[in-house]
Amino acid sequence: RKEVEQDPGPFNVPEGATVAFNCTYSNSASQSFFWYRQDCRKEPKLLMSVYSSGNEDGRFTAQLNRASQYISLLIRDSKLSDSATYLCVVLNQAGTALIFGKGTTLSVSS
Amino acid sequence: GAGVSQSPSNKVTEKGKDVELRCDPISGHTALYWYRQSLGQGLEFLIYFQGNSAPDKSGLPSDRFSAERTGGSVSTLTIQRTQQEDSAVYLCASSPGPPLGQGNGELFFGEGSRLTVL
Numbered sequence: 001r002k003e004v005e006q007d008p009g010p011f012n013v014p015e016g017a018t019v020a021f022n023c024t025y026s027n028s029a030s031q032s033f034f035w036y037r038q039d040c041r042k043e044p045k046l047l048m049s050v051y052s053s054g055n056e057d058g059r060f061t062a063q064l065n066r067a068s069q070y071i072s073l074l075i076r077d078s079k080l081s082d083s084a085t086y087l088c089v090v091l092n093q094a095g096t097a098l099i100f101g102k103g104t105t106l107s108v109s110s
Numbered sequence: 111g112a113g114v115s116q117s118p119s120n121k122v123t124e125k126g127k128d129v130e131l132r133c134d135p136i137s138g139h140t141a142l143y144w145y146r147q148s149l150g151q152g153l154e155f156l157i158y159f160q161g162n163s164a165p166d167k168s169g170l171p172s173d174r175f176s177a178e179r180t181g182g183s184v185s186t187l188t189i190q191r192t193q194q195e196d197s198a199v200y201l202c203a204s205s206p207g208p209p210l211g212q213g214n215g216e217l218f219f220g221e222g223s224r225l226t227v228l
Contacts, residue, residue, distance in 0.1 A: 004152075034215040043201060043219035044153065087152070091210055096166035097143060098210065098217060102152035 003027060004101035006088050012107045017078045021104045023071040023088030032091035033064055035073050037084045038103065044087055047073075078108045112136070114220035116202050122226045123192055131187045131223045135204030142185050143205075143217060144177060148198040159185060160208060192227045199224050 006023045013019050025033075033050035048055065050062040050071055061074040071088055085103040092099050115134040123129050135142050144156040155169040159179045170176070174192075179185040189196055203217035 032211045032215060043221055044217075045219070046216040049215050089215070091215065092155075094166060095209055095211065096158045097155045097169070098215065099155065100145075100153040102150075 002101075003092075003099045004088050004090050006101040006104050008102060008104060010105040010107055012109065013078055015078055015080060015108055015110050017108075018074065018076045019078060019106060020075075021073045021086055021088075021106075023073075023101055025069050025071065025088075025090045027090070027093055028066075028069060029093050030069075030090045033062075033071050034089040034091075034098065035060075035062060035071075036087040036089050036100070038087055039084045044100070047086070075106075078106075080108050080110060082106060083108045114202055114204055114218055116200075116220035116223050118223055119221065120224045120226075122228065124228050125194060126191055128188065128190045129192055129225060131189075131200050131202075131225070133185045133187070133202030133204075133220060135183065135185070135202070136218055137183075138206070139204035139218070140182060140207040141205045141210075142179060143203045144185070144187050145201045145203065146198040147201060147222070151198075153201065156187070189225075192225075194227050197225055197227045 035047040036044040037047045038044040050064050054063045059076045063072045085105045087103045088101040089098045117132045142159040145153040157177050158166040161182045174190045177187045199222040201222045203219040
């Protein structure tokens with residue numbers, strides 16, 4: 001089983017839609033989780049950390065379910081500029097590196 | 111510059127040749143990482159430097175791959191006797207320093223070096 005698994009998509013949604021991405025991780029001892037965003041042929045950039053209690057940043061909400069080893073990202077009121085690949089990221093057990101999922105591709109159309 | 115700088119941005123080489131990829135991290139960042147991203151694949155961790163030492167080199171795929179960092183700054187990733195499966199974008203990232211964790215998960219990536227092995 002891969003360390004971090006995501007549905008690759010693509011998710012094709014109209015502007016204004018709400019879309020949710022899911023991610024599972026294999027190491028139950030993992031402590032830190034993040035979502036990164038990668039635009040086409042660009043480098044990845046941190047979108048947000050994922051906290052145990054769930055956290056929100058504007059239109060973006062991240063949730064963590066430790067029991068199910070499951071992380072989610074919800075995007076409300078999608079914008080054209082949200083079109084990108086969203087990477088689920090888990091800190092490895094040694095605390096030395098971030099482990100990236102393959103990403104979920106989102107395409108928002110007008 | 112203010113960001114992570116990588117060179118070359120593109121490299122085309124013949125199978126069997128050696129290549130060197132360079133990374134200049136953000137000034138003052140003590141942690142440096144190398145990842146690679148193949149077409150349709152996720153980012154694959156290669157090696158982590160803290161200062162000049164590499165506490166985690168578990169991601170290097172074979173002994174053809176090596177990396178060093180000098181002066182706590184610039185790092186070089188060397189691939190010897192390149193193979194076609196080495197073709198990928200090699201991404202370098204830096205961060206202010208350990209520990210990575212909750213509230214401190216930001217790696218600053220360079221634009222990458224795209225390696226094509228013919």
